[in-house]
């Protein structure tokens with residue numbers, strides 16, 4: 038049976054987002070929390086793989102207790118089980134500490150075939166977890182998938198990035214980082230909602246793991262946020278003068294100056 | 307007492323809102339303009355189980371509580387009042403009476419298809435000569451052997467064009483000379499069942515309203531809902547439930563008009579400042595917000611009383627009367643706040659106004675709501 042795990046994070050909705058002027062961090066109080074938009078593509082992929090190949094799908098998140106709501110959303114979409122990793126000791130974990138906790142989590146789970154992540158979170162945008170976690174678990178990471186199939190424990194897929202495409206086949210377990218707009222995440226069905234609230238959510242805390250000290254996100258995170266600042270990009274207008282040909286030449290020059298190199302240089306008129 | 311929605315109810319609101327904004331928003335203006343209903347939407351609504359909101363899982367429903375139901379209709383109507391109407395009628399006055407008064411055999415026969423939207427349901431009582439005076443209906447079915455033969459016609463049938471299971475009220479006459487009013491279940495493909503032309507309406511134009519004609523329809527006893535002489539009581543209790551949905555529909559329309567008004571008044575600059583900074587405008591917003599809140603609370607209370615098995619005729623009449631009235635007022639003021647732009651069809655404000663008006667008419671006019679409320683008061687239900 039295929040064991041699928043989807044990693045999700047609860048993030049503040051970008052709608053009405055505000056930054057604390059003193060600390061430079063996001064104001065999370067009173068802001069609506071949603072499932073990180075990129076993770077919805079992961080959930081949809083997980084659900085459709087389960088529909089196609091059978092198996093069981095679990096949503097996992099590490100976060101504060103209120104992240105339970107995000108897991109209820111996952112359950113409503115059709116996820117079978119969910120796990121919330123939460124502890125004050127994990128607060129302020131950076132991506133490395135988060136990776137270590139997730140690594141321990143999967144060591145404990147032991148039996149996993151496919152782990153799915155989105156490309157990045159909308160509240161910190163590092164996109165580091167999928168890369169770090171595949172290293173930590175020593176399993177292949179596959180990104181930029183276009184089509185895929187699974188046969189006898191072998192995952193075959195077509196990848197497409199930039200101007201290259203690849204066909205690869207790899208043995209499970211693997212970690213998939215699904216790109217944005219890869220699929221169309223399903224809407225929550227009303228009948229899923231009641232069922233979601235009847236299910237148990239599994240909780241892991243600091244003491245669930247054998248080697249708690251090194252997982253201490255509060256004190257062991259090597260990342261220090263030194264400063265955050267608001268970047269204001271001012272738009273500027275530049276009116277290009279001259280006749281048609283001169284305008285085109287000037288425009289090409291400006292584009293080149295800005296590093297836009299792949300320009301069409303065929304006959305202009 | 308607790309004024310917070312449960313986590314489950316919050317998730318209902320969030321999910322339905324997202325669905326409505328993504329799936330219905332792009333098509334709502336077209337439904338209104340072309341007075342057409344696009345069949346593919348039924349499939350989309352079915353995918354998220356909007357046709358069986360309160361039916362038990364056994365029949366394929368979502369088995370939600372009545373507050374969740376009200377939230378659902380509000381959120382759908384906030385984006386598309388025509389779809390809100392279809393779903394309110396289907397779920398509350400179509401599916402509910404079959405579930406509540408139907409025999410197990412009737413439930414097995416109709417509810418699974420109703421819950422998936424394979425069969426859209428409706429409730430048709432009004433006739434050319436019987437509107438507010440619901441006892442004045444003239445459809446008549448006369449017993450012939452074991453069955454009845456039905457003749458007559460109905461008007462203003464919501465879901466009339468797409469509905470395939472329609473509950474109707476009719477007079478009856480039995481062989482042994484009994485007569486009265488029955489509620490019966492009709493199916494679209496019964497011989498002698500004819501659907502009239504679509505009405506050209508002021509609002510909720512995306513819901514196709516038609517007449518229905520019944521020519522010698524053979525109605526087997528299995529199609530009678532509850533006991534034969536219980537039809538009128540069933541209809542009145544069904545409308546108590548239906549009015550929560552219509553009130554929620556009105557609320558959704560008002561909410562949409564209000565949100566647009568807040569946004570617009572903050573952005574529209576006149577006399578060198580946003581018009582929201584003029585007290586004449588901001589007071590309108592304050593009034594809108596207060597009215598909408600009051601309506602919402604009245605609706606939730608009626609829904610709560612239904613779920614806790616209390617009598618709620620008065621409360622449901624109150625929420626329907628009040629929500630429809632403020633929906634008309636709020637949508638009208640919203641046009642005022644938008645000035646000339648509000649009057650143009652480019653913006654949805656004039657649609658909201660047209661859609662809101664009918665909530666003061668169907669499932670009992672505001673005058674009839676006050677009649678019901680007053681009757682209850684004078685009977686001692688202060």
Ligand SMILES: Cc1cc2nc3c(=O)[nH]c(=O)nc-3n(C[C@H](O)[C@H](O)[C@H](O)COP(=O)(O)OP(=O)(O)OC[C@H]3O[C@@H](n4cnc5c(N)ncnc54)[C@H](O)[C@@H]3O)c2cc1C
Nearest residue numbers: 429430431432437438462463464667668669670671673674
């Ligand atoms: C878009 C639309 C959809 C509809 N869908 C359905 C449907 O699906 N099923 C269905 O059965 N019906 C439906 N109706 C019909 C609706 O329920 C009736 O129009 C409504 O009950 C009023 O009846 P009437 O139109 O005959 O008006 P009337 O009853 O003739 O009323 C005319 C006016 O007189 C007032 N009035 C009447 N009696 C009294 C009284 N005793 N005291 C004070 N005032 C009174 C009314 O309030 C109203 O203002 C629909 C109507 C519309 C417009």
